[in-house]
Amino acid sequence: QSVLTQPPSVSAAPGQRVTISCSGMRSNIGNNFVSWHQQVPGTAPKLLIYDNTKRPSGIPDRFSASKSGTSATLDITGLQTGDEADYYCGTWDSSLNAVVFGGGTKVTVL
Amino acid sequence: EVQLVESGGVVVQPGGSLRLSCAASGFTFHDYNMHWVRQAPGRGPEWVSLISWDGYTTYYSDSVKGRFIISRDNSKKSLYLQMNSLRTEDSALYSCAKVRIPYSSSSSTNLDYWGQGTRVTVSS
Numbered sequence: 001q002s003v004l005t006q007p008p009s010v011s012a013a014p015g016q017r018v019t020i021s022c023s024g025m026r027s028n029i030g031n032n033f034v035s036w037h038q039q040v041p042g043t044a045p046k047l048l049i050y051d052n053t054k055r056p057s058g059i060p061d062r063f064s065a066s067k068s069g070t071s072a073t074l075d076i077t078g079l080q081t082g083d084e085a086d087y088y089c090g091t092w093d094s095s096l097n098a099v100v101f102g103g104g105t106k107v108t109v110l
Numbered sequence: 111e112v113q114l115v116e117s118g119g120v121v122v123q124p125g126g127s128l129r130l131s132c133a134a135s136g137f138t139f140h141d142y143n144m145h146w147v148r149q150a151p152g153r154g155p156e157w158v159s160l161i162s163w164d165g166y167t168t169y170y171s172d173s174v175k176g177r178f179i180i181s182r183d184n185s186k187k188s189l190y191l192q193m194n195s196l197r198t199e200d201s202a203l204y205s206c207a208k209v210r211i212p213y214s215s216s217s218s219t220n221l222d223y224w225g226q227g228t229r230v231t232v233s234s
Contacts, residue, residue: 002154032217033217033218033219033220035219035220037155037221039155044205044224044225044226044227045155045221045224047210047220047221047222050210050220050222051220056210056222086154088154088155090155091219092216092217092219094217096172097169098157098169098172099145099147099157099219100157101154101155101156101157102154
């Protein structure tokens with residue numbers, strides 16, 4: 001069982017929006033930056049979001065994220081078939097002194 | 111171009127030992143914290159360990175603490191993971207990853223480049 005809780009799956013039609021939640025505790029999300037990674041099966045994870053809300057260069061602005069208290073959210077707008085992948089939130093846990101990841105959310109484009 | 115290439119994964123019996131390596135290129139290796147992350151088939155990433163840019167600070171997940179040792183040789187631009195007392199549950203694809211900016215805090219999880227991984231199978 002993962003320290004960070006994500007829904008197992010979300011889905012929407014092309015062009016629509018999906019929202020992925022990531023729930024944690026004060027010791028992790030509450031006091032540390034959150035990152036989001038996208039992983040297409042068979043490939044290495046790709047950094048989508050860092051420091052709660054920032055996008056690395058090359059990541060389209062269709063991907064956005066926020067954090068409030070002990071929860072974080074990733075939004076994908078204008079959904080495309082190429083967005084089908086698993087998405088993971090991650091952060092540092094100050095009590096565990098460890099990196100923790102969510103269990104992952106599979107995004108399906110209908 | 112940043113490249114991270116892992117090696118050393120094999121089939122090993124429970125209780126055995128193994129040393130994984132990660133060869134880095136395309137960036138100033140000695141400036142960056144590095145991580146090992148593993149992924150079992152059909153599962154999400156599980157963080158294993160991190161080492162600071164200077165090698166003086168290390169952290170481990172509870173599942174490997176006391177059994178695995180992370181190290182680095184900045185002169186060789188290489189990262190290592192010594193794995194001892196291996197268990198069947200250690201079977202996974204092991205990848206090294208770098209953090210996004212140099213001299214990061216240990217709490218940074220901004221892993222911007224990952225290797226393709228090396229597979230470790232622990233089985234009798």
